[in-house]
Amino acid sequence: MKKVMVIYGTRPEAVKVAPVIMALQASPVLEPVVVSTGQHRDMLDQINRWFGVTPDYDLNVFRHGATLTQLSARILERLPDVLSRFKPDAVLVQGDTTTVAMAAIACFYEEIPVVHLEAGLRSGDIHSPFPEEANRKLAGQVTALHLAPTTISKQNLLREAVDPAMIPVVGNTVIDALKWTIGRPVEFSDPRLAEGCNAGVPMVLLTAHRRENWGEPMARIAKAVATLAERAPDHLFVFPAHANPKVREVIIPVIDRFDNVVVCDSLDYPQFVHAQQWAKLILTDSGGVQEEAPSLGKPVLVLRENTERPEAVTAGTVKLIGTDTDAIVAHSMNLLDDPAAYEAMANAVNPYGDGHAAERSVAAIAALLGVGDRLPDFGV
Structure with missing residues (x-):
């Protein structure tokens, strides 16, 4: 059995x-070793x-309050002992x-092959999203197997x-x-x-x-x-507020005064998935939501100037609109008021997966370690 260490630290x-x-x-040929860094504690x-x-x-x-530099230093300081203890054949x-x-850097220093899941996403701007775009590129420089979505x-x-032989599309x-x-029942904890x-009730998330x-x-x-809450009073607007005060202190005082707005704490993953399924429209600056919501037939308006996930924009399930107030209102009301515009986005094809990505990923890792064969690429 080959040992594959999976290292992760955040909810996504x-x-x-x-x-x-x-x-x-x-x-039958690979054994997982699961290591959490605890970068996100409660949500993880x-x-x-x-x-x-x-x-x-x-x-x-x-x-609490740790800088990116402090967080990075702690991971680099603590991980080598774990690698030495478990001696993985590869790290994902x-x-x-x-x-x-x-x-990825710690594994490179220990000469352990790095497998990068969700490799190859690029926004083209090293400062946006920050620090994510740089993190992806740094990891990619020392990766042995790039599992491209x-x-x-x-x-x-x-x-x-990058060597094309080392880039399976999974x-x-x-x-x-x-x-x-989505196949499991979930109840919302907020009444x-x-x-x-x-x-x-039609809902905007x-x-x-x-x-x-x-x-x-x-x-x-x-x-x-x-403005949208005023113009669409028959819709419920739901904002699961991120814990960061830089978010809460700016958004909540402006929107919490409306009867058709619900501000709640961050939803756990199963509740958030079911909230996406309930939503009529999703406004987000998240990366993961751009991937998830199209599978549920939900139009997504992305509140960013660029995205490292252009596939859904091309497919028509996602629209990049930035953060201009008038643009957000205009695009949102167009989808809420125009059934044809709404259906065009809601019925587009999701380009991100078919539910078998993990199977392809494990087969590719087994091939890397010489104990199995790859499966055909996703989309082939």
């Missing part, structure tokens, strides 16, 4: 590695419980977090002179996790959400947290949602 990573961990557990533990994942080791690096990291970049991601890597495991979750959902939107962009988003 936990969601996307959970299907891979399950597939590794079912493999929620995901582990939902998917039934128990880390073999927890670096426990989370500290996912996405674009500080955990990903630092774990789409052919566009593969093309990005080919332009960076799809995105977020769709595997989504399908697993206002439970009541609205059960009554079939807002998520906003990106660093590049802190300050004035976040204020423009808040003003836009307030």
